[in-house]
Amino acid sequence: xxxxxxxxxxxxxxxxxxxxxxxxxxxxxxxxxxxxxxxxxxxxxxxxxxxxxxxxxxxxxxxxxxxxxxxxxxxxxxxxxxxxxxxxxxxxxxxxxxxxxxxxxxxxxxxxxxxxxxxxxxxxxxxxxxxxxxxxxxxxxxxxxxxxxxxxxxxxxxxxxxxxxxxxxxxxxxxxxxxxxxxxxxxxxxxxxxxxxxxxxxxxxxxxxxxxxxxxxxxxxxxxxxxxxxxxxxxxxxxxxxxxxxxxxxxxxxxxxxxxxxxxxxxxxxxxxxxxxxxxxxxxxxxx
Amino acid sequence: xxxxxxxxxxxxxxxxxxxxxxxxxxxxxxxxxxxxxxxxxxxxxxxxxxxxxxxxxxxxxxxxxxxxxxxxxxxxxxxxxxxxxxxxxxxxxxxxxxxxxxxxxxxxxxxxxxxxxxxxxxxxxxxxxxxxxxxxxxxxxxxxxxxxxxxxxxxxxxxxxxxxxxxxxxxxxxxxxxxxxxxxxxxxxxxxxxxxxxxxxxxxxxxxxxxxxxxxxxxxxxxxxxxxxxxxxxxxxxxxxxxxxxxxxxxxxxxxxxxxxxxxxxxxxxxxxxxxxxxxxxxxxxxxxxxxxxxxxxxxxxxxxxxxxxxxxxxxxxxxxxxxxxxxxxxxxxxxxx
Numbered sequence: 046x047x048x049x050x051x052x053x054x055x056x057x058x059x060x061x062x063x064x065x066x067x068x069x070x071x072x073x074x075x076x077x078x079x080x081x082x083x084x085x086x087x088x089x090x091x092x093x094x095x096x097x098x099x100x101x102x103x104x105x106x107x108x109x110x111x112x113x114x115x116x117x118x119x120x121x122x123x124x125x126x127x128x129x130x131x132x133x134x135x136x137x138x139x140x141x142x143x144x145x146x147x148x149x150x151x152x153x154x155x156x157x158x159x160x161x162x163x164x165x166x167x168x169x170x171x172x173x174x175x176x177x178x179x180x181x182x183x184x185x186x187x188x189x190x191x192x193x194x195x196x197x198x199x200x201x202x203x204x205x206x207x208x209x210x211x212x213x214x215x216x217x218x219x220x221x222x223x224x225x226x227x228x229x230x231x232x233x234x235x236x237x238x239x240x241x242x243x244x245x246x247x248x249x250x251x252x253x254x255x256x257x258x259x260x261x262x263x264x265x266x267x268x269x270x271x272x273x274x275x276x277x278x279x280x281x282x283x284x285x286x287x288x289x290x291x292x293x294x295x296x297x298x299x300x301x302x303x304x305x306x307x308x309x310x311x312x313x314x315x316x317x318x319x320x321x322x323x324x325x326x327x328x329x330x331x332x333x
Numbered sequence: 334x335x336x337x338x339x340x341x342x343x344x345x346x347x348x349x350x351x352x353x354x355x356x357x358x359x360x361x362x363x364x365x366x367x368x369x370x371x372x373x374x375x376x377x378x379x380x381x382x383x384x385x386x387x388x389x390x391x392x393x394x395x396x397x398x399x400x401x402x403x404x405x406x407x408x409x410x411x412x413x414x415x416x417x418x419x420x421x422x423x424x425x426x427x428x429x430x431x432x433x434x435x436x437x438x439x440x441x442x443x444x445x446x447x448x449x450x451x452x453x454x455x456x457x458x459x460x461x462x463x464x465x466x467x468x469x470x471x472x473x474x475x476x477x478x479x480x481x482x483x484x485x486x487x488x489x490x491x492x493x494x495x496x497x498x499x500x501x502x503x504x505x506x507x508x509x510x511x512x513x514x515x516x517x518x519x520x521x522x523x524x525x526x527x528x529x530x531x532x533x534x535x536x537x538x539x540x541x542x543x544x545x546x547x548x549x550x551x552x553x554x555x556x557x558x559x560x561x562x563x564x565x566x567x568x569x570x571x572x573x574x575x576x577x578x579x580x581x582x583x584x585x586x587x588x589x590x591x592x593x594x595x596x597x598x599x600x601x602x603x604x605x606x607x608x609x610x611x612x613x614x615x616x617x618x619x620x621x622x623x624x625x626x627x628x629x630x631x632x633x634x635x636x637x638x639x640x641x642x643x644x645x646x647x648x649x650x651x652x653x654x655x656x657x658x659x660x661x662x663x664x665x666x667x668x669x670x671x
Contacts, residue, residue: 309460
């Protein structure tokens with residue numbers, strides 16, 4: 046196990062973390078603002094993957110197909126939020142239980158449309174090669190995904206911290222009633238954030254597709270990882286979600302390579318320890 | 334007829350029916366579905382102790398179910414640990430110990446935090462079952478162990494296993510009913526409704542919740558033991574998120590905080606999944622839709638719905654009786670709508 050082994054796993058881990066971030070960002074933003082744990086978040090990922098896959102098979106450009114996956118996830122997400130979830134603002138538990146039902150519906154609906162066989166997703170042509178550096182070999186696409194995800198993370202942070210709409214969202218997170226009292230249209234922020242979360246997950250589904258591929262049950266496998274990320278990063282924290290995504294990506298990849306029999310254990314044991322020491326996560330504020 | 338009497342008669346009839354089922358000449362298929370109902374019923378009731386009575390929406394109940402099942406399988410195939418009672422006891426103890434450890438971690442958070450953490454903890458156990466191939470058999474699970482006879486129950490026979498599960502269900506249901514009606518259960522409900530007031534009254538709310546988590550884990554393990562013997566197979570699916578979700582749906586569909594509701598929910602899911610999977614492959618989709626409608630329109634589940642309808646009918650009858658009396662008693666007053 047030379048340097049090449051470690052470097053390759055570091056890159057693979059960061060690439061894995063990049064796709065996890067696209068799920069976790071929406072998850073943590075939606076929770077931070079609305080206190081809804083959206084269990085359909087990884088179902089949006091799967092939906093985006095399948096939609097992109099169908100378009101990709103018809104020769105649509107990779108990135109366009111990814112965006113389309115994001116858009117379809119957004120439309121479905123907005124329908125779920127607008128028709129159902131937003132009524133249950135006062136009881137986050139009901140919203141959570143409902144989102145679970147929609148996760149089942151999306152998962153089984155995808156199975157009906159796209160079948161049960163795992164389907165691999167090819168990376169875009171321009172990044173289809175592998176890079177050889179001495180004994181180190183890795184797909185170019187890993188780098189591309191890491192860059193894209195980092196740019197999105199930076200964009201989200203700038204948006205949240207530096208724009209007026211971002212300030213509105215932060216105000217609504219801190220004190221929803223006060224924000225309403227100041228005449229801020231908090232509902233618009235709710236719809237926007239839910240749509241954004243669904244879009245990122247849907248986009249992530251196709252962009253992450255070359256790594257995870259797409260198959261029924263993928264959403265159920267990714268959900269606990271998203272949970273681990275928000276536990277480590279802290280519920281509602283975007284920076285925390287980014288760092289924790291990369292951390293989980295790395296631990297997961299190294300765990301699989303070094304302890305193939307215990308890799309889940311290597312993820313969730315640290316999570317359990319963090320819970321014991323800092324229930325609010327490494328970067329989170331204490332849940333009221 | 335007074336209510337306790339009526340309840341006793343209803344319970345008696347149901348019991349006689351349940352005991353008679355294997356002798357009614359029904360296809361063996363139905364007996365096996367009912368057996369599954371009793372097993373899942375125990376699991377669903379154990380979750381109801383948490384969701385309904387304690388107010389803790391735990392997403393790790395499948396872990397204890399799975400622990401029970403894997404204790405049977407691993408014990409029998411790797412350690413020649415095949416007797417029923419020691420196995421059951423070991424399963425309950427191990428599940429209780431894991432619940433004690435997990436409960437201590439999970440109860441550091443409340444509400445949404447609790448849900449997230451319990452889901453993550455469940456994944457630890459699932460991950461072990463799925464990946465620790467040399468111990469758990471991984472995705473292929475474990476076969477190669479057989480049902481064992483328990484006392485008077487010849488479990489190799491399907492009707493014998495039916496009676497074993499029914500007996501276990503009755504014991505668990507009785508224990509749980511006694512528990513929720515005991516001072517212990519009342520404190521749980523009190524702490525669910527008014528945690529601060531209960532704390533001010535001197536109750537250690539944390540400790541009561543913690544004990545509820547451990548007890549619920551032990552009951553789930555009993556269900557898991559039966560499940561392993563019933564199938565003579567154990568796989569990681571038994572403690573996956575899917576199981577958690579299904580059991581949660583059983584509890585909510587039947588009615589939280591009623592014990593009997595989750596049992597009903599278990600029956601509905603077991604029978605519906607079998608009936609629907611004959612007709613359509615989209616049964617999960619239908620289940621999801623039924624579940625969404627339940628959460629939205631009947632949040633107290635079927636039992637809650639029935640109670641509400643009965644209360645409405647009763648108040649209407651009383652109203653019409655009162656109205657009849659008020660009209661002046663010229664007419665005999667027994668003529669309310671039925």
